[in-house]
Amino acid sequence: MPSRILFVHVCIVVFLFSVPLAFGAQSTADVPVTKELREKALKDILGKTKELPKIEKEYVIGHGDYLRVQVYGEGDMAAADISIGGEPRSADAPRQGRGVKVQLDGRISLKHIGDVEAVGLTLTQLADYLKILFATVFDDPVVTVVLEQSNSQRYTVMGKVANPGIFFIDYPITLVQVIARCGGFTEWANSEVTVVRKGAEENKLFKKNIMKFDYDDFLEGKKVERNIFIKSGDYIIVH
Missing domain, CATH: 3.30.1950.10 (wza like domain)
Structure with missing residues (x-):
């Protein structure tokens, strides 16, 4: 009989402990993860003295994705x-x-x-x-x-590179990296590159949606800010 009573007591204790644990596990799904909460968590991890890493705009779904x-x-x-x-x-x-x-x-x-x-x-x-x-x-x-x-994010390279064509953006890529990806300049190319970007009016590097880039200047450490990251829809013309 004592062993039976002990068994019942153990079952009651286990039940009492398991009920709050079960409800506690479910309640976490009801806590909204807001932008403010994410930023606070990052600050706590990185420390108050460090700036938060720059977060790019969220990916927008396109055709073919x-x-x-x-x-x-x-x-x-x-x-x-x-x-x-x-x-x-x-x-x-x-x-x-x-x-x-x-x-x-x-x-x-x-x-x-x-x-x-x-x-x-x-x-x-x-x-x-x-x-x-x-x-x-x-x-x-x-x-x-x-x-x-991702199949919807593309850019076009034309002109005097070894392998012109239309390419997918699978990772952040700069203008100089694009030229390297295309096999580099042909022997007839000069150092000038034109980037045409729709809706680039707010970018100071662009004038009427056009930006000029000189590879020789880049090699000399001049105007390196023009080695921009390529965006979907960009047209790159190598002269």
């Missing part, structure tokens, strides 16, 4: 399973990825909710949008959207 959309506990929501294809034959050839592809009409096809607008939204905006739509199917869904393959 591949996204992974998941609902926690329910798995992947892509309407069709798209696997990775072979290597593209040229720099501007369409690239395949895993997940759901953003079609020419700017939409993605998902389970349960059908075709959904995606182009022009950030990943966070799309996740918030899908949370509302999936709430008609699941109870309080947790939606994540991840960029699997």
Whole structure:
């Protein structure tokens, strides 16, 4: 009998401890992670004397991108399973990825909710949008959207380089790195490069959407600020 009573007491103690732990684990999902909270956490880690690292604008979804959309506990929501294809034959050839592809009409096809607008939204905006739509199917869904393959961010290189063409922006790349990526100047090229960028009126380096770059000046340490980072839609002409 005493052993039986002891067993019951142990079960009660375990139950009393497990209940608050279970509720505590669930409550963390209800705490909103705001921009202010992220900045405070970074300051606490880096120290008050150091400046926060510059955070670039969030990625904006474009045509041809591949996204992974998941609902926690329910798995992947892509309407069709798209696997990775072979290597593209040229720099501007369409690239395949895993997940759901953003079609020419700017939409993605998902389970349960059908075709959904995606182009022009950030990943966070799309996740918030899908949370509302999936709430008609699941109870309080947790939606994540991840960029699997970027195909919409491109720039064009023309003129006297070894390998001109259209290239994807897979990582931050400067003007000089672009020239190197294209195999360098041809023997007929001079040191002048023109960058044409739409909507660059606010950039002091540009005049009427055009910036001039002189490679010889760059080698001498002059006007190095003109070795700018390339943006999607840029046209680079090597003279």
